[in-house]
Amino acid sequence: xxxxxxxxxxxxxxxxxxxxxxxxxxxxxxxxxxxxxxxxxxxxxxxxxxxxxxxxxxxxxxxxxxxxxxxxxxxxxxxxxxxxxxxxxxxx
Amino acid sequence: xxxxxxxxxxxxxxxxxxxxxxxxxxxxxxxxxxxxxxxxxxxxxxxxxxxxxxxxxxxxxxxxxxxxxxxxxxxxxxxxxxxxxxxxxxxxxxxxxxxxxxxxxxxxxxxxxxxxxxxxxxxxxxxxxxxxxxxxxxxxxxxxxxxxxxxxxxxxxxxxxxxxxxxxxxxxxxxxxxxxxxxxxxxxxxxxxxxxxxxxxxxxxxxxxxxxxxxxxxxxxxxxxxxxxxxxxxxxxxxxxxxxxxxxxxxxxxxxxxxxxxxxxxxxxxxxxxxxxxxxxxxxxxxxxxxxxxxxxxxxxxxxxxxxxxxxxxxxxxxxxxxxxxxxxxxxxxxxxxxxxxxxxxxxxxxxxxxxxxxxxxxxxxxxxxxxxxxxxxxxxxxxxxxxxxxxxxxxxxxxxxxxxxxxxxx
Amino acid sequence: xxxxxxxxxxxxxxxxxxxxxxxxxxxxxxxxxxxxxxxxxxxxxxxxxxxxxxxxxxxxxxxxxxxxxxxxxxxxxxxxxxxxxxxxxxxxxxxxxxxxxxxxxxxxxxxxxxxxxxxxxxxxxxxxxxxxxxxxxxxxxxxxxxxxxxxxxxxxxxxxxxxxxxxxxxxxxxxxxxxxxxxxxxxxxxxxxxxxxxxxxxxxxxxxxxxxxxxxxxxxxxxxxxxxxxxxxxxxxxxxxxxxxxxxxxxxxxxxxxxxxxxxxxxxxxxxxxxxxxxxxxxxxxxxxxxxxxxxxxxxxxxxxxxxxxxxxxxxxxxxxxxxxxxxxxxxxxxxxxxxxxxxxxxxxxxxxxxxxxxxxxxxxxxxxxxxxxxxxxxxxxxxxxxxxxxxxxxxxxxxxxxxxxxxxxxxxxxxxxxxxxxxxxxxxxxxxxxxxxxxxxxx
Numbered sequence: 031x032x033x034x035x036x037x038x039x040x041x042x043x044x045x046x047x048x049x050x051x052x053x054x055x056x057x058x059x060x061x062x063x064x065x066x067x068x069x070x071x072x073x074x075x076x077x078x079x080x081x082x083x084x085x086x087x088x089x090x091x092x093x094x095x096x097x098x099x100x101x102x103x104x105x106x107x108x109x110x111x112x113x114x115x116x117x118x119x120x121x122x
Numbered sequence: 123x124x125x126x127x128x129x130x131x132x133x134x135x136x137x138x139x140x141x142x143x144x145x146x147x148x149x150x151x152x153x154x155x156x157x158x159x160x161x162x163x164x165x166x167x168x169x170x171x172x173x174x175x176x177x178x179x180x181x182x183x184x185x186x187x188x189x190x191x192x193x194x195x196x197x198x199x200x201x202x203x204x205x206x207x208x209x210x211x212x213x214x215x216x217x218x219x220x221x222x223x224x225x226x227x228x229x230x231x232x233x234x235x236x237x238x239x240x241x242x243x244x245x246x247x248x249x250x251x252x253x254x255x256x257x258x259x260x261x262x263x264x265x266x267x268x269x270x271x272x273x274x275x276x277x278x279x280x281x282x283x284x285x286x287x288x289x290x291x292x293x294x295x296x297x298x299x300x301x302x303x304x305x306x307x308x309x310x311x312x313x314x315x316x317x318x319x320x321x322x323x324x325x326x327x328x329x330x331x332x333x334x335x336x337x338x339x340x341x342x343x344x345x346x347x348x349x350x351x352x353x354x355x356x357x358x359x360x361x362x363x364x365x366x367x368x369x370x371x372x373x374x375x376x377x378x379x380x381x382x383x384x385x386x387x388x389x390x391x392x393x394x395x396x397x398x399x400x401x402x403x404x405x406x407x408x409x410x411x412x413x414x415x416x417x418x419x420x421x422x423x424x425x426x427x428x429x430x431x432x433x434x435x436x437x438x439x440x441x442x443x444x445x446x447x448x449x450x451x452x453x454x455x456x457x458x459x460x461x462x463x464x465x466x467x468x469x470x471x472x473x474x475x476x477x478x479x480x481x482x483x484x485x486x487x488x489x490x491x492x493x494x495x496x497x498x499x500x501x502x503x504x505x506x507x508x509x510x511x512x513x514x515x516x517x518x519x520x521x522x523x524x525x526x527x528x529x530x531x532x533x
Numbered sequence: 534x535x536x537x538x539x540x541x542x543x544x545x546x547x548x549x550x551x552x553x554x555x556x557x558x559x560x561x562x563x564x565x566x567x568x569x570x571x572x573x574x575x576x577x578x579x580x581x582x583x584x585x586x587x588x589x590x591x592x593x594x595x596x597x598x599x600x601x602x603x604x605x606x607x608x609x610x611x612x613x614x615x616x617x618x619x620x621x622x623x624x625x626x627x628x629x630x631x632x633x634x635x636x637x638x639x640x641x642x643x644x645x646x647x648x649x650x651x652x653x654x655x656x657x658x659x660x661x662x663x664x665x666x667x668x669x670x671x672x673x674x675x676x677x678x679x680x681x682x683x684x685x686x687x688x689x690x691x692x693x694x695x696x697x698x699x700x701x702x703x704x705x706x707x708x709x710x711x712x713x714x715x716x717x718x719x720x721x722x723x724x725x726x727x728x729x730x731x732x733x734x735x736x737x738x739x740x741x742x743x744x745x746x747x748x749x750x751x752x753x754x755x756x757x758x759x760x761x762x763x764x765x766x767x768x769x770x771x772x773x774x775x776x777x778x779x780x781x782x783x784x785x786x787x788x789x790x791x792x793x794x795x796x797x798x799x800x801x802x803x804x805x806x807x808x809x810x811x812x813x814x815x816x817x818x819x820x821x822x823x824x825x826x827x828x829x830x831x832x833x834x835x836x837x838x839x840x841x842x843x844x845x846x847x848x849x850x851x852x853x854x855x856x857x858x859x860x861x862x863x864x865x866x867x868x869x870x871x872x873x874x875x876x877x878x879x880x881x882x883x884x885x886x887x888x889x890x891x892x893x894x895x896x897x898x899x900x901x902x903x904x905x906x907x908x909x910x911x912x913x914x915x916x917x918x919x920x921x922x923x924x925x926x927x928x929x930x931x932x933x934x935x936x937x938x939x940x941x942x943x944x945x946x947x948x949x950x951x952x953x954x955x956x957x958x959x960x961x962x963x964x965x966x967x968x969x970x971x972x973x974x975x976x977x
Binding site: 037038041042044045046047048049053057060061063064065067068069070071072074076079080081082083084085086088089090091093104105108109110111117119120121122 | 161162258273299304305360363366368370378382388389390392395399402404405406409412417420421422424425428434440445481484495497519
């Protein structure tokens with residue numbers, strides 16, 4: 031597979047990370063090594079094998095539909111980016 | 123001993139502490155990351171609620187690698203000090219729960235609540251010569267645990283004696299409706315010990331990949347226990363070959379989505395918007411705050427789940443995971459537990475870890491990731507050796523009590 | 534020839550949000566209904582609402598889909614401030630329902646039906662945005678059709694039928710409008726596909742489809758995403774599509790796969806089609822039946838209040854629905870119960886009161902329910918009997934001999950004069966038709 035700086039730059043942008051030129055070079059080299067090593071799982075035959083999303087069987091997890099009165103406005107104390115009772119964000 | 127904490131206060135009697143990624147209401151909980159700087163949670167993690175209710179004093183929050191990303195506890199935001207090995211200050215504590223292991227070693231009657239995703243309890247426990255128990259996935263509620271990889275994260279215990287470890291587990295185990303992956307099982311009395319003569323399997327080839335000194339010390343212990351334990355050879359060929367890749371693919375894919383929420387808006391680190399739009403602002407904050415290993419794992423994780431690669435990496439890893447779990451379960455039908463050294467190396471010196479390549483570091487997890495990937499309970503017990511060394515024992519799902527009984531033979 | 538496909542989002546009516554116990558109430562003031570879970574605070578975890586799952590299963594059943602017995606959630610990852618976690622918990626590879634259909638002037642295939650969380654609402658200001666997370670995490674059902682719709686009229690029929698079905702299932706949050714992403718293409722342009730994103734409201738979706746069909750007849754069409762400007766009634770280009778957006782889906786690791794087989798046996802309520810058949814079977818014309826059965830609340834009220842079907846249907850359609858529409862209220866907000874309405878219908882149908890009195894009572898009902906029978910009696914509003922009318926007629930004829938003469942000599946107007954005199958004497962409580970008949974009978 032072709033891992034190059036374009037691919038790593040694209041991945042970084044998708045992840046909302048800005049990389050310096052040095053970082054980009056370094057990460058690209060590491061990507062080649064790490065992804066190269068990870069690719070070994072392609073050798074495992076998995077035809078008909080179910081995915082394991084969790085290691086143990088878990089059941090009965092639906093919540094009854096009842097609500098509690100909230101005063102969620104209190105959570106605004108965790109940020110300075112607020113206006114009246116709204117969270118403020120940068121323009122889109 | 124304060125060097126193991128990001129927040130500390132005095133306490134009396136048997137005391138508890140929590141790894142920094144376990145949130146405590148109104149106490150800064152940042153998982154050693156700059157991006158959460160100043161974040162004071164509005165709620166307690168379920169394990170914190172349980173310990174508070176039981177009336178124990180809480181000493182504080184212990185240092186860790188950023189979000190659990192590390193094997194040495196050297197990957198913290200620069201505003202924190204890096205904890206040193208309590209027995210050899212020129213060496214690392216191990217990670218990611220390094221602060222917890224250091225505190226457990228240094229503080230009398232202390233129960234450090236830690237967390238393991240791929241070995242973050244066993245590893246520092248072995249490096250600090252204390253006991254580390256990672257329970258079955260789903261036995262202890264993860265509600266309030268700052269996620270690394272949700273299908274792998276397990277809250278557990280590090281302490282200096284089996285008595286304290288079992289007491290700690292007793293206090294935190296049990297079903298919690300707030301965590302949908304919590305499992306409903308009966309909780310036995312973990313603190314009562316029984317003398318048993320277990321059959322323990324040593325996986326073929328595992329001793330070939332460890333430091334020769336560790337191999338020798340491990341074999342000495344095995345010989346000394348010949349009358350109390352039946353040892354036999356078992357085989358985990360798939361785990362030996364594929365558990366590291368499988369583990370890291372799943373862990374990084376999940377981690378990269380968990381860390382997306384940190385954009386400097388509603389909690390934690392922030393700055394002025396200035397002229398930046400949402401994307402620009404998010405990128406600035408994330409690039410400034412995340413440490414190098416976090417960036418690496420976010421990007422690798424994003425890659426493994428991207429269209430065009432997802433089938434080959436993320437989806438494939440989920441299927442391989444099934445085979446790896448089955449392999450463990452099959453072996454555990456024949457033996458009571460699986461035993462091998464916890465780490466392939468002794469705690470390294472600080473200068474020796476600086477220049478390690480990421481892949482070299484990931485490969486050091488080989489002995490611990492299998493049990494973690496399979497959600498199997500495991501314990502690291504310190505053994506007699508010139509440098510801190512542990513043996514790791516793994517039992518079947520929800521067999522913590524048996525695991526503790528086996529641990530008793532090594533204490 | 535057009536190909537139109539719809540992706541419709543409908544808000545589900547539940548007590549609490551999809552993954553936390555905050556009230557599902559979008560009318561509350563900003564950010565009141567929020568907690569650590571819907572705000573995505575680190576360490577918080579989702580807990581799935583049983584009722585939302587049940588309601589989605591009902592929608593699947595009504596749309597004739599295959600049903601999965603497992604509920605599987607995924608994370609759809611993209612950075613946007615209306616998502617508190619920068620991913621949306623939704624369903625991806627394994628939706629609850631697949632391969633269904635709804636008949637609307639031909640069969641419209643339903644590709645999938647799934648459950649997901651709604652994002653927050655954003656208000657744009659000049660230098661920033663304001664975010665209200667009350668809506669964030671509330672349950673949405675997404676319904677995706679195949680591009681089987683061929684005209685704006687068929688789209689209207691489909692939407693009407695779908696909306697009616699959702700109403701009958703009683704799954705809709707009445708404080709939210711339907712939203713849709715609309716795909717339109719036509720043969721002339723080799724079916725190059727245009728997607729119009731996020732059109733809000735039944736009527737707007739309708740207008741948007743009509744506009745886009747016309748636009749594509751005239752303009753060159755690109756594979757692109759467009760927006761809908763409701764004020765101008767036009768779509769506008771947002772971005773050309775180079776490739777499909779990559780959402781990097783993974784399974785939601787905080788929620789295990791949920792076995793929903795115990796809910797698959799949920800039975801559907803009687804739906805509109807059956808109700809229409811029932812009304813038509815009672816002799817009501819299909820147009821009236823469609824209108825009355827369009828809303829399950831009106832239908833259920835009507836069934837309880839109905840006297841003779843044809844008479845009741847006519848009265849409902851022309852009078853009762855008129856009052857509701859004029860005052861912009863739903864039948865739930867209209868005070869009288871079906872028992873009181875039935876009493877009114879009996880009074881009118883048996884001729885005890887006239888239509889004018891009935892209408893006045895319907896208006897008076899807006900202030901509160903009461904017994905029409907007692908009201909009519911108390912206010913002396915009963916119509917006069919034939920006998921009473923005859924007495925007045927005799928009096929008027931005796932008093933106006935010249936008018937009788939005029940009528941007999943062919944003066945039609947004098948008949949109207951005589952009827953008017955009788956009506957005046959009766960205080961308006963006589964039936965003018967009856968009066969007229971009586972006068973003619975007596976003087977010819």
